[in-house]
Amino acid sequence: MTEVLSEQTGRGAHSGALLEVDNLHVEFRTRAGVAKAVNGVTYSVDAGETLAVLGESGSGKSVTAQTIMGILDMPPGKITGGEIRFRGVDLLKLPEDQRRKIRGESVSMIFQDALSSLNPVFPVGWQIAEMFRMHRGSSRSDAKKKAVELMDRVRIPAAKDRVNDFPHQFSGGMRQRIMIAMAIALDPEILIADEPTTALDVTVQAQIMGLLAELQRDSNMGLILITHDLGVVADVADKIAVMYGGRIVENAPVHDLYKTPAHPYSKGLLESIPRVDQKGQELYAIKGLPPNLLEMPPGCAFHPRCPYRRDNCVTEVPPLYTISGTRGSACHYWREVIDEGER
Amino acid sequence: MGRYAIRRLLQLVPVVLGTTFIINFMVWQLPGDPFAGRCGQRPCPDAYITAMREQFGLDQPLLVQYWNFLKNLLTGNLGTDFNGVSVAGQLGDAWPITIRLALMAVAFEAIIGIGAGVLSGLKRGGFIDNVVTLSTLFLLSMPIFVTGYLLQWLLGVRLGIITPTVPDEATVPQLIVPALVLASLNMAFTARLTRTSIVENLRSDYVRTAVAKGLTNRRVVGIHLLRNSLIPVLTFLGTEVGSLMSGAIITEGIFNIHGIGGLLWRAINGQDYTIVVPVATLLVLVYLVSNLLVDLLYGVLDPRIRYE
Known part of the structure; x- marks a missing residue:
């Protein structure tokens, strides 16, 4: 893939990050109307860096990821604006056959439900080996050998004996390991993990996160970790982008966000994590429902649920205010939110 | 297993x-x-x-x-019929013709039915999809004796492209039109079943994964999508082999083909049970064996099926 891109840009000629999403707009044309799923999302990830994208269902985090991969269903989906630059080249302007070569080779993705995401009628080894056969033209036997090595690498016990087993013969955690093996097969530069641990139980979640972190360290991949679970990201992420209603409402280095959230929504998310020292107290929950994408609230999309709401929140859409070089918050009253957090 | x-x-x-x-x-x-x-x-x-x-x-x-x-x-002693002619001999003459007719019909069902179903399922709402939906509805609403007589009259009598009845030797080219008639209903149903199955699987997560792996569109559809979508279709085709045999009675009657169907038809009218009973038994056996084969094949097609 790098050859394809270097023809156009010259490798490393660009100055920005490895992958940059710039002011992306995506909408879905449905019978009920136009659902604005992504409204001007901007984020970036560099080699060796982990970006956690946080948000509840419908916040646009998965749609953004699918747009990066080029696997968005179009129609009903439609990209109405923005750029996705990989090594400085706008992927959205590349012809399909070049985008296809990037998928799996340079940018790859793992999904939430590994059972339905793996093809039920082919052995897992075959599905991993397909990456080598189709992208690299390896022979069947070579590709299978590499598949076993990969299964070893993601620590599937007795990989050699299990290479011909089918997805349904594995446990949930093992299946997700197979997905990971498939995604890292060709040493991609960017790995997008879309809620990789949501369908797993807690101990397995930790193992999978540990595995992802380790693989990323070894190969210096850029990792985009999409989740709705703040507990998952604390240890692995470098920076966090919090999404709400198709926008990024806060971005920050991970520790800053945990210490002093600068947006009422991120603050609400943090407060709704159960904590040992609050045993016996009622658990905080953000009141209200996520916004209806067909009818976005005017002004700040979060205002109907926001405890800091003032009059201008209903009318003025807050821009992403710069707090410091690496931090931003889309709240008119971010100072207040931070100050209260420090108290 | x-x-x-x-x-x-x-x-x-x-x-x-x-x-x-x-x-x-x-x-x-x-x-x-x-x-x-x-x-x-x-x-x-x-x-x-x-x-x-x-x-x-x-x-x-x-x-x-x-x-x-x-x-x-x-x-294996089937005796003679009421006219003193060997029953086994008559079966032996008629059987290969019916087998040929049925196999051709299955081939048409599979090739045309699956082909049309895949094309219409991939481009749902497109031109081909509409053509297929309409023509399958048309075929499904016509009993095969209507289709049969219609084609016989149109192609055989009016246009003279085929002979209205099939000669004794019943070669493959001579059987094309009768096989199409015999296949028509199942062909239409196969197309619809394939279409539904393709549409359903097109949205599945593993197809999305296959796209995300960077596979060519041809491979995503031809290997990942088709392999899964054809499981119910092949099962249907297999179980319907038995019903093809009974459909053959009408088709063979229309085109005067000297197969099992024609033999059974004449024997029923002549109340010659020496023919009726063995032929009916044979049809039962064909039906049972094809069902058994489908059940066994199902486990090969879908590894999630376990035979304990």
Whole structure:
């Protein structure tokens, strides 16, 4: 893939990050109307860096990821604006056959439900080996050998004996390991993990996160970790982008966000994590429902649920205010939110 | 899998016994004497009727007749019909023609039906999809004797492209139109089933994964999507082989093909149970065996199916 891109840009000629999403707009044309799923999302990830994208269902985090991969269903989906630059080249302007070569080779993705995401009628080894056969033209036997090595690498016990087993013969955690093996097969530069641990139980979640972190360290991949679970990201992420209603409402280095959230929504998310020292107290929950994408609230999309709401929140859409070089918050009253957090 | 196959084979024994008994019983229940009308304009003399009844064992009780039938079936001795012609010989002449016709029909169902279904499922709402939906609706609403007579009249009589009836040798080219007629209903149903299956699987997560792996569109559709979508279709085609055989009775009648269907048709009209019973038994066996094969094939097609 790098050859394809270097023809156009010259490798490393660009100055920005490895992958940059710039002011992306995506909408879905449905019978009920136009659902604005992504409204001007901007984020970036560099080699060796982990970006956690946080948000509840419908916040646009998965749609953004699918747009990066080029696997968005179009129609009903439609990209109405923005750029996705990989090594400085706008992927959205590349012809399909070049985008296809990037998928799996340079940018790859793992999904939430590994059972339905793996093809039920082919052995897992075959599905991993397909990456080598189709992208690299390896022979069947070579590709299978590499598949076993990969299964070893993601620590599937007795990989050699299990290479011909089918997805349904594995446990949930093992299946997700197979997905990971498939995604890292060709040493991609960017790995997008879309809620990789949501369908797993807690101990397995930790193992999978540990595995992802380790693989990323070894190969210096850029990792985009999409989740709705703040507990998952604390240890692995470098920076966090919090999404709400198709926008990024806060971005920050991970520790800053945990210490002093600068947006009422991120603050609400943090407060709704159960904590040992609050045993016996009622658990905080953000009141209200996520916004209806067909009818976005005017002004700040979060205002109907926001405890800091003032009059201008209903009318003025807050821009992403710069707090410091690496931090931003889309709240008119971010100072207040931070100050209260420090108290 | 092996044990499952053996168990399924053993299960066939009571089914075959039951069905053949019912066939014998029903034939025995048919009103009228099969020999009474065999002497032209005059009634047959009693002596002839008695002699014939004795010769074919019709004077015996039903259970004895059935026992003799089973004995003969197992020893492969099918005897002669009422005219003294070897039943096995007639079956031997008719069987290959029907097999040829049925295989051609299955091929049409599979190739045209699956092809049309895939094309219309991939571009849902497109031009091809509309054409396929309309034409399958048309085919599904027409009984095959209507389709048969219509094509016979149009292609055979009006346009003269084919001979209206099939000559005795019934070669593959001569059987194309009858096989299409025989296949028409199942072909339309296969197309619809394939379309539904493709549409359903097109949205599935593993197809999304296949796209995310960077595979070519051709491979995503041809390998990942098709392999899964064809499981219910192949099952349908297999189980319908049996119903093709009964459809063949009408098709062979229309085009005057000397196959099993025609043989059975004439035998029923002549009340010649010496032909009816073995042919019906044969059809039962074909049906049972094709169902068994489908069940075994299902496990090969879909590895999630386990035979305990």
